[in-house]
Amino acid sequence: MAPASRLLALWALAYAFVRPVILQGLTDNSRFRALCSRERLLASFGDRVVRLSTANTYSYHKVDLPFQEYVEQLLHPQDPTSLGNDTLYFFGDNNFTEWASLFRHYSPPPFGLLGTAPAYSFGIAGAGSGVPFHWHGPGYSEVIYGRKRWFLYPPEKTPEFHPNKTTLAWLRDTYPALPPSARPLECTIRAGEVLYFPDRWWHATLNLDTSVFISTFLG
Numbered sequence: 001m002a003p004a005s006r007l008l009a010l011w012a013l014a015y016a017f018v019r020p021v022i023l024q025g026l027t028d029n030s031r032f033r034a035l036c037s038r039e040r041l042l043a044s045f046g047d048r049v050v051r052l053s054t055a056n057t058y059s060y061h062k063v064d065l066p067f068q069e070y071v072e073q074l075l076h077p078q079d080p081t082s083l084g085n086d087t088l089y090f091f092g093d094n095n096f097t098e099w100a101s102l103f104r105h106y107s108p109p110p111f112g113l114l115g116t117a118p119a120y121s122f123g124i125a126g127a128g129s130g131v132p133f134h135w136h137g138p139g140y141s142e143v144i145y146g147r148k149r150w151f152l153y154p155p156e157k158t159p160e161f162h163p164n165k166t167t168l169a170w171l172r173d174t175y176p177a178l179p180p181s182a183r184p185l186e187c188t189i190r191a192g193e194v195l196y197f198p199d200r201w202w203h204a205t206l207n208l209d210t211s212v213f214i215s216t217f218l219g
Helices: 003-016 030-035 038-045 067-074 167-173
Strands: 021-023 049-054 062-066 088-091 118-125 139-145 147-153 185-190 194-197 202-207 211-218
Touching: 030 038, 030 139, 038 067, 049 067, 062 067, 067 088, 139 147, 139 185, 147 211, 167 202, 185 194
Parallel strands: none
Antiparallel strands: 021 194, 049 062, 049 088, 088 118, 118 211, 139 194, 139 211, 147 185, 147 202
16 A cells, blocks of 8 residues: 555544544645735735624624725624624635635645545634534644634533533633533644544634634535
């Protein structure tokens, strides 16, 4: 078996359906990172209308506004007292065609899953923001700028959380009282690192800085 095929087989056996893993050094996204600076994004996409979601578990409410308005007026540190329904988050509702000139410079991780096709979701968010616990299919999340803290539970272990409380509120109010046996897996993903999360794993995220990130969902 060729080295690349062997690596893919080992990844599939060890992680694809079993547990999350942090990947480092598999791709070079320095060009993509340069294009994701505040100045370049505003110059290229400032007048584009983007769709924001509320930062609760279900993200039902959507708001459309110019990207520049989001960056200049809403991209600020999270208010710890705000509920998820009151917090707007730019992630998950991007028009791939409109952002294609940016996405074509992104190199996703080289591992896939049989019968799936990758779909990108691009995000920018302020410090302290994030999405409370939820689950979906497998995928990757790469941090381009900043740091993102992750909290993960396997599918059979439903976390204790309120769907309309932010991750920051959960970390402040619920997390300290959890016994060791009820605590999640945790990690902090930094610029250039990628987290792989398997199918149906519960996860919540917390941006520790103003962050730029991109997910590759395997659907």
